[in-house]
Amino acid sequence: MRRLRLSTISFLNTRPITYGIERGLLGQAGKDRFELSFDLPSRCAAAVASGEADLGLMPMASYAASATDLRIVPGIAIASRGPVRTVMLMGEMPREEMTSVVLDEASRTSQLLVQILLRERGLAPTFARAEHDRVVDCIGGQRGGLVIGDLCFAAARRFPFVYDLGAEWTERVGLPFVYAGWVGRPDVLASGDVALLQESLRLGLANLPEIARVWAGQSGEAAALGESYLRENIHYQLGARELCGAAAFLERAHGAGLLPRKPVLRLFENEVRPRAARVSAARSLDSLLAEAADGERLAFEDGQRLYESASLYDLGRAADARRRSLHPRGVVTYIIDRNVNYTNACTTACQFCNFYRPPGDARIHTLTREELGQKLQETVDLGGIQVLLQGGVNPALGLDYFEELFRWMKANFPIAIHGLSPEEVRFLAEREGLTIASVLERLIAAGLDSVPGGGAEILDDEIRRCISPNKCSVATWLEVMRQAHRLGLRTTATMVFGFGEKSDHLIGHLDKLRALQDETAGFTAFICWSFQAEGTKLPLRDDTTATRYLRTLALARLYLDNFPNVQVSWVTMGPAVGQTGLRFGGNDFGSAMIEENVVAQAGAVFKLSAADIEGYVRAAGFTPRRRNMRYEWL
Amino acid sequence: MSLSAIASKVREGAPLSHADGLALYQHPNLMEVGALANDVRERLHGDRTYFNRNLHINPTNVCVAACKLCSFSRRGADADGAFVLDVDQAVDKLRARLAAGDRVTEVHIVGGLHDGLPFDYFTRLLSSLKATAPGISLKAFSAVEIFFFHRLYGMSIEDILRRLQAAGLDSLPGGGAEILSSRVRKAICPNKCGADEWLAVHQIAHRLGIKSNCTMLFGTVETLEERVDHLLLLRAQQAESAGFMAFIPLPFHPENNALGDRPAPTAAEILRTVAVSRLLLHNVPHIKAYWVSLGLATAQTALWFGADDFDGTVSEEKIYHQAGSLSPQALASGEIARLVCAAGRVPVERDTLYRNVAQASGGAI
Numbered sequence: 001m002r003r004l005r006l007s008t009i010s011f012l013n014t015r016p017i018t019y020g021i022e023r024g025l026l027g028q029a030g031k032d033r034f035e036l037s038f039d040l041p042s043r044c045a046a047a048v049a050s051g052e053a054d055l056g057l058m059p060m061a062s063y064a065a066s067a068t069d070l071r072i073v074p075g076i077a078i079a080s081r082g083p084v085r086t087v088m089l090m091g092e093m094p095r096e097e098m099t100s101v102v103l104d105e106a107s108r109t110s111q112l113l114v115q116i117l118l119r120e121r122g123l124a125p126t127f128a129r130a131e132h133d134r135v136v137d138c139i140g141g142q143r144g145g146l147v148i149g150d151l152c153f154a155a156a157r158r159f160p161f162v163y164d165l166g167a168e169w170t171e172r173v174g175l176p177f178v179y180a181g182w183v184g185r186p187d188v189l190a191s192g193d194v195a196l197l198q199e200s201l202r203l204g205l206a207n208l209p210e211i212a213r214v215w216a217g218q219s220g221e222a223a224a225l226g227e228s229y230l231r232e233n234i235h236y237q238l239g240a241r242e243l244c245g246a247a248a249f250l251e252r253a254h255g256a257g258l259l260p261r262k263p264v265l266r267l268f269e270n271e272v273r274p275r276a277a278r279v280s281a282a283r284s285l286d287s288l289l290a291e292a293a294d295g296e297r298l299a300f301e302d303g304q305r306l307y308e309s310a311s312l313y314d315l316g317r318a319a320d321a322r323r324r325s326l327h328p329r330g331v332v333t334y335i336i337d338r339n340v341n342y343t344n345a346c347t348t349a350c351q352f353c354n355f356y357r358p359p360g361d362a363r364i365h366t367l368t369r370e371e372l373g374q375k376l377q378e379t380v381d382l383g384g385i386q387v388l389l390q391g392g393v394n395p396a397l398g399l400d401y402f403e404e405l406f407r408w409m410k411a412n413f414p415i416a417i418h419g420l421s422p423e424e425v426r427f428l429a430e431r432e433g434l435t436i437a438s439v440l441e442r443l444i445a446a447g448l449d450s451v452p453g454g455g456a457e458i459l460d461d462e463i464r465r466c467i468s469p470n471k472c473s474v475a476t477w478l479e480v481m482r483q484a485h486r487l488g489l490r491t492t493a494t495m496v497f498g499f500g501e502k503s504d505h506l507i508g509h510l511d512k513l514r515a516l517q518d519e520t521a522g523f524t525a526f527i528c529w530s531f532q533a534e535g536t537k538l539p540l541r542d543d544t545t546a547t548r549y550l551r552t553l554a555l556a557r558l559y560l561d562n563f564p565n566v567q568v569s570w571v572t573m574g575p576a577v578g579q580t581g582l583r584f585g586g587n588d589f590g591s592a593m594i595e596e597n598v599v600a601q602a603g604a605v606f607k608l609s610a611a612d613i614e615g616y617v618r619a620a621g622f623t624p625r626r627r628n629m630r631y632e633w634l
Numbered sequence: 635m636s637l638s639a640i641a642s643k644v645r646e647g648a649p650l651s652h653a654d655g656l657a658l659y660q661h662p663n664l665m666e667v668g669a670l671a672n673d674v675r676e677r678l679h680g681d682r683t684y685f686n687r688n689l690h691i692n693p694t695n696v697c698v699a700a701c702k703l704c705s706f707s708r709r710g711a712d713a714d715g716a717f718v719l720d721v722d723q724a725v726d727k728l729r730a731r732l733a734a735g736d737r738v739t740e741v742h743i744v745g746g747l748h749d750g751l752p753f754d755y756f757t758r759l760l761s762s763l764k765a766t767a768p769g770i771s772l773k774a775f776s777a778v779e780i781f782f783f784h785r786l787y788g789m790s791i792e793d794i795l796r797r798l799q800a801a802g803l804d805s806l807p808g809g810g811a812e813i814l815s816s817r818v819r820k821a822i823c824p825n826k827c828g829a830d831e832w833l834a835v836h837q838i839a840h841r842l843g844i845k846s847n848c849t850m851l852f853g854t855v856e857t858l859e860e861r862v863d864h865l866l867l868l869r870a871q872q873a874e875s876a877g878f879m880a881f882i883p884l885p886f887h888p889e890n891n892a893l894g895d896r897p898a899p900t901a902a903e904i905l906r907t908v909a910v911s912r913l914l915l916h917n918v919p920h921i922k923a924y925w926v927s928l929g930l931a932t933a934q935t936a937l938w939f940g941a942d943d944f945d946g947t948v949s950e951e952k953i954y955h956q957a958g959s960l961s962p963q964a965l966a967s968g969e970i971a972r973l974v975c976a977a978g979r980v981p982v983e984r985d986t987l988y989r990n991v992a993q994a995s996g997g998a999i
Contacts, residue, residue: 312978313938314673320665546931547938547977576901577931583664583902620902621662 001190003035007053008545010038010330011149011224012219013086013234014057016204017182017197025203026196033196040132041107041180048184050262055184055246059109063183064250071268073182073189074521075198077238079245081176085233086152089114090136090159091144101125106132107148109179112253113165114146119256120172125242150151152193153229154219167234172626174331174633176244180368181238189270198273201236240521241564243492244630263614264488269522271348274518275562277302285310292558293321303559305506312551319554319585327587332563333615333631334589337386337418338379342405345394348423350468351538352457352499352531356392366394369408376413383610385628388452389419389589393427399442402428406447417447418629421454422480426472437483444487450629451484453492453527457538458501459509467538469497478516485522490630493523493563497552498531498544506552510559517562524631525565525588529572546577548582557585567630570616575608579616588631589613637666640913644670648913649869652748655862659909664902667788669910679942683979684920685970688740688773688946689731692800692953693759694718697746699778701823703812703854705890705957707746712823718748723757725762731949732767740946740986743774744809744953745783747806753794756783757801771804777835777846778810780829791838799844805986808882810845813856814864821855822893833871840877845987848878848918852907853886853899861907865914872917879988880920880943883907884927889919889958901932901962911928912940920988925970926951929961934977944970944981 008018019028021034036037039047047053047060048070055073063070078129087110091098095118103111111127118125128140136155139145146165148153156162167176179330182197186536204211212226220228234244243265250263283291292298298306304314344364347357357364368373387409391397406417420428420443429439440448457467459474472480484491493513497506517523530544549569557566567587570578571593578589592610608616612624617624626634652737691954708716715769733740740930741763760772775783784791784856795803798819812822814829828836836846848868852861852937872878885899885907890933899907912921923941928949933944949964965973967983974981 045700311938313669316938317665317669319664545934545973545976547934550935551978574931576929577935579901580905580932580935598932615897616900616902619897619900621664 001033001407003191004033004055005033005053007039007044007047008036009044009057011086011217012211013230014180015215016208016230016236017057017076017078017201019204019207019211020200020202021311021330026199028194028584029192030200033193037536041109042448044107045108055182055378057180057469058183058238059107059180060178060246061108061178061253061259063181064253064259064261065108068187071184071186071211071266072238073184073194073197074199074267074272074519075194075238076236077178077181077242078234079176079178079238079242080166080170080233081235082167082170083164083208083233084155084177084179085156085164085229086149087179088152088156089115089144089163089165090147090155091139092159093119093142093162094142094395095123095144095163095498097124097142097144098125100128100144102128102130102135102143102145103139104132104135104146104148105129107179108216110146110148110165112258113169113177113249115258116252116256117165117172129333140347146276148220150179150215150219151441153225154164168312169249172633173245173248174329174333174627175248175631176235176242177249178238178246180243183250183592184268185468186268189268191270194268194270195273205236211382234241237520238521239522239562239564240517240633243521244524244564244632247490248632249629253335254580266486269481269486272519274515285314289314289318289558293318293325295322295561297561298559300394300507300511303510303555304503306558307503307551307555312547315551315558316584319557322557323566323585323587330622331625332582332587332589332617333625333628333633334592334610334617334625335627336382336384336526336592336610337388338375338384339368339388339391339591340372340375340591341390342372343392343394343397345396346392347395348393348468348470350471352467352496352533352536354536355536359395366397372409373412376409380413380415384415385416386416386449389417390421390452390454391423391424395431397522399432399434399439400429403442403446410447412490416449416629418450418452419448422477423455425451425480426476436480440483440489446488448489450489450595451491452480453494453523456494456509457496458499458505459495459512460501463499463501463505474512478512481522482516482520487519489522490524491522491545492525492527495526495528495552496531497528498548499538500542505509506555507559510556517560522562525562525567525591525631526558526563527567527569528552529569532572546580549577550581551574553581553586556586570608575616576607579620582617582620582622589617590596636819637661637670643668643915644674647916649916651868652862654863655910655914656858658913659858659862659906664906664909667928668905668909668939671912672938672945674912675940675942677887678919679731679977679978680981683937683974683977684982684984685886685944685967685990686740686946686986687729687736687738687967688742688948688986689738689982690948690951691719691722691724691727691741691743693743693745693755694748694751695746695749695952696748697916698749699823699825700745701826702892703822703851703886705887706953711748711750718751719782721758721762724759725766728763728766728770736947738767738770738968739991740771740773742807742946743772743809744776745779747779749786752905753787753797755782758803759796760798772802773805773807773986774798774803776807776809776833778826780806780835780839781831791835792842795839795842795844799842803844805844805879805948806836806846811849811864811868813854813860814867815856815860817862818854818856829867833867836871836877837875840875845877847882847922849882849884850907850911851886851929853903854893854896862914865911869915870918872915876917876952878918881915881918881920882909882920882924884924887927887957887959890956897991901935904928904932905936907942908936911941925965926954926959926961929959930973934973937974937977937979944974946970
C-alpha cells in the first residue's frame with residue numbers, strides 16, 4: 001500500500017495527535033503507512049489542496065474555503081470548550097480602543113474568529129497581516145494583535161490587555177470551538193487508517209507529561225504549564241458538539257461575508273470502531289451509577305440492570321450529575337419553532353396515531369401555499385426561527401413537490417427547515433426510484449436544513465410489526481439518519497415508549513442510536529416521551545406515568561454518552577414533568593411550539609409560550625437561552 | 635451551613651435549625667436536598683406509601699372571611715353559586731358511595747365560614763354521617779372553622795371540640811394554616827384566625843385526644859424565611875402536643891382568586907418544599923403528596939422527595955379545582971395503587987390514623 005503523506009503543524013497542541021505516529025508506536029502497519037511532515041497551519045492546507053499531502057491537520061476555515069471536495073477524519077480535532085490560551089487578542093489598550101489589529105498569517109481560522117467576535121461586539125478596527133513570528137513585535141499603542149500558538153504563553157505576560165478568543169466564543173455561543181482536524185480528499189483513506197490515527201491520539205493523551213516535558217526543553221516554558229494546557233484547555237474529541245460548534249463558526253463567517261461558500265462539514269465514511277464498554281458482572285448498582293455519571297460507557301446488560309433495578313432517585317441523581325458535567329454553565333436551552341403538518345394523508349396507518357387520514361378519506365387536507373405562508377409568517381412574527389415540517393406519507397406528493405416547496409419557503413421566509421422524518425424520506429426514495437442519499441441531496445439543495453428524529457418509536461422490528469407494520473424498518477430508519485449525517489445534516493433522535501416493550505427493547509433502541517452516533521456524530525439531541533393513547537387504536541396497556549418517563553429519561557442520559565443534548569418533552573408529558581425532567585438528565589426544554597397537531601389529537605393539551613418556558617426554567621434554578629437546531633445560543 | 639453538616643445532623647436525628655432550613659431551600663442542587671429527604675422517608679417508612687378511601691364533603695361555600703387566596707368561597711348566602719348542603723344531602727353523598735360498593739373509611743369535611751347556620755347543623759351533620767356508617771372516621775372542620783364556631787356561638791374552643799367529638803368527630807384536617815405569620819395572614823387572609831389561634835385549636839384538640847394534620851400554603855406573598863418559620867412553629871407545637879399525623883404542603887393555585895396575578899409554584903419548587911418539610915419536621919410522622927393540589931405527576935415524583943402518603947380517593951374535590959387544578963376530581967383506589975407502584979413504591983391502604991387496612995396491589999400494568 002502507498003504511504004499516506006501527513007502534513008502537520010508543529011505546535012504543542014498537535015503533538016498528542018501525532019504522538020503514536022512520531023514515536024513509531026503503531027506497529028509495523030503504522031510505520032509502513034504514514035509519512036509525517038511539519039508545516040505552519042496555512043501551508044498545511046495548501047499541501048493538501050495541491051496534492052503534496054494526503055491528509056493535513058488543517059484549520060477549519062481552510063477546509064471550508066478549499067475549492068476541492070474534502071473530508072474530515074472522524075473523532076479527532078483540536079478544540080476548546082472554554083479558555084484555549086493559545087488564540088489571543090492582545091494589546092496595550094482595551095479592545096474597544098484598538099484602531100487596528102494585526103493578524104497572524106499562520107491560521108485563517110483564528111483570523112476569522114477574531115473578526116467575527118470583534119464585529120459581534122460592534123467593534124470595527126482595521127486588519128493587517130503579519131508573519132507568525134512578527135505579530136508580537138507589531139503590537140503597540142492602539143494596534144492590537146492576534147497571537148496564536150505557543151508564542152501566546154510568553155506574550156500574554158507582556159501585555160496588559162489579553163482576550164482569550166476560545167473562552168469568548170464558548171461564552172457567546174455555548175458550543176466548543178474547533179481549530180483544526182485531519183482533512184483530506186474523500187478517497188485517500190483505506191480501511192484501518194481511522195483506527196490507526198485514533199490510536200496515535202490515544203497514545204498521545206496517555207503520555208501528556210512526556211509531551212509537555214519535551215516541549216518545555218525546547219521552548220523554555222515550564223512543563224507543568226504545557227501539561228495543564230493540554231489537559232484543561234485543549235480537547236481532542238470531534239463529537240457532535242464539536243461538529244455543531246464548527247458549523248456554527250463557519251456559518252457565522254459565511255454570514256459575515258468572510259467565507260465565500262456556505263460550508264458543509266463532511267466526514268470520511270470509513271468505518272469507525274465504536275467505543276467499547278467495560279463489561280463486568282461484579283460491579284454494584286452504586287458503582288455502575290457512579291461510573292455512568294462520570295461518562296463511562298454502559299454495556300447493554302448494565303443499562304438493562306440499571307433500568308430494571310436502580311431506584312428512580314438514584315438514576316435521577318446520576319443523570320443529573322452527568323448533565324451537569326456536560327452542561328456545567330447551568331443553561332437550559334429552548335427553540336422557538338412551529339410544528340407544521342403539511343398533510344394528514346398517510347398510508348402507514350400506525351395503530352398509535354390519531355392524526356392521519358387514509359387515502360380516499362374526505363377529510364384529507366394538504367396545506368395550500370396560502371395556509372402555509374400564513375403559518376410561516378406568524379412563526380417569524382413570533383420570533384420563530386425554524387419550522388418542523390412533517391406529514392403524513394402522502395402518495396400524491398413527490399420529490400418535486402418538496403423541492404418546490406422548500407425553495408419557495410427559503411425564498412420568502414427567513415426560516416430553517418427541520419423536515420421530513422426518515423419514513424417520509426424512505427417513501428420518496430421508493431416513489432422516485434432513487435437512493436436515500438440522492439433524495440437527501442436534492443432536498444438539501446432545495447433548502448432542507450436538518451432532519452427530525454420522529455418515527456423511531458421503538459427501534460425494534462418485532463415491536464414495529466405490532467404497532468406500525470407499514471413504517472420503515474429499524475435498518476432503514478438508521479440508514480436515512482446515517483446518510484443525512486454523512487451529507488452534513490444534523491438530526492435528532494426520538495423514542496416513544498409505553499407499547500408494552502421490555503427493557504431489552506428500550507436499551508436496544510438506545511444502543512442502536514449510540515452506535516450510529518459513534519460513527520457519524522450527527523445527532524444533536526435525544527427526545528423521548530410516553531405513548532399517548534387517547535383516541536388511537538391501541539389500548540393503553542403499559543405504564544406511561546410521570547415516574548416511568550423520568551426513569552427512562554435518566555437512563556437515556558446515562559446510556560447515550562455521545563449525545564450532547566437531551567430534551568424534555570413538556571408537550572406530551574406536561575410542563576411539571578418537563579421541568580422535573582431537567583433534574584433527571586434533561587438540558588433542553590424543547591420548543592415553544594406555536595402549533596402541534598399530532599399528539600394534540602391524542603389528548604396532549606399543553607401549550608407554553610417562550611415566557612412560560614423561561615419561567616419554568618428559572619424556577620428550576622437554570623438560566624434559559626434560546627438556541628437553533630445546532631444548539632448554538634442565539 | 636454546608637449540606638454535609640446538615641446531612642450528619644439528619645443522620646443523627648438532631649433537629650435542624652432555621653439557618654439549615656434556609657440553606658436547604660437555597661441549595662443549588664435540588665437532587666442533593668431530595669436525596670437527604672428520601673433517606674429520611676425510607677428510614678421511617680421504607681417503600682410504603684399510604685393512601686385511604688375517602689370522600690370530601692363541603693357543607694357550604696358561603697364564607698365571611700373573603701380570603702384573597704380563595705376561589706371557592708361566596709360572600710353571602712344569596713351570592714351567585716352559593717350553596718349550603720342540608721344534612722340529608724350530605725348523608726346521601728356518603729350513601730351513594732357506599733351503595734356503589736366503595737369501602738370508604740373516612741369523610742373529610744371542610745367548608746366556608748357561614749354565619750347563618752346554627753351550631754346544631756354541624757353536630758347533626760356529624761352524627762347523621764356516623765349513624766349511616768358507624769365505622770367511618772370523620773375528619774372535619776379546620777382550625778379556622780373551629781375558631782369561627784368559638785366566636786360565633788360564644789363557646790370555648792374546648793367546648794366546641796368536645797361537643798363535636800360527642801357528635802362523632804374523630805380528627806381535624808390541617809387546613810387554614812396558610813403561613814403562620816401575621817404579616818402574611820394580613821395580606822392574604824386577614825379575616826381568618828391568627829397564627830396563635832390556629833395553633834391553640836390544635837393544641838386543645840390534641841389534649842382531647844383528637845389527632846390532626848397540618849398544612850402550609852406556599853407560593854403567595856411569603857418569603858423563604860417565613861416558610862421556614864412556619865415549619866418550625868409546627869415542629870414546636872408537635873414537640874408539645876404530639877397530635878399531628880401528617881404535614882401537607884399545598885402549592886398556591888392562582889386561578890379565579892384575588893392573588894391570581896402571580897405564577898403558581900412549579901414542580902421544582904413543590905418538590906423542594908416537600909423535601910425541606912420532610913427534613914425540618916423530624917417529629918411529624920407523615921408527609922403527604924396531596925395529588926389534588928400537586929397534580930398526579932408531581933405527587934408521584936414527590937414520593938422520592940420525602941413524601942410517603944398520596945392522600946385518598948377524594949371524590950369530589952371542589953376547592954382546588956375552582957382555583958384551576960387540572961387533576962382529576964377523584965381517583966379509584968386501584969388507580970392510586972397503580973400510580974404508586976409505577977413510581978416504584980408499595981401502596982398501603984390506611985385508615986385515618988395510619989393503621990394498615992390492606993397492602994394494596996397495583997396489578998399488572
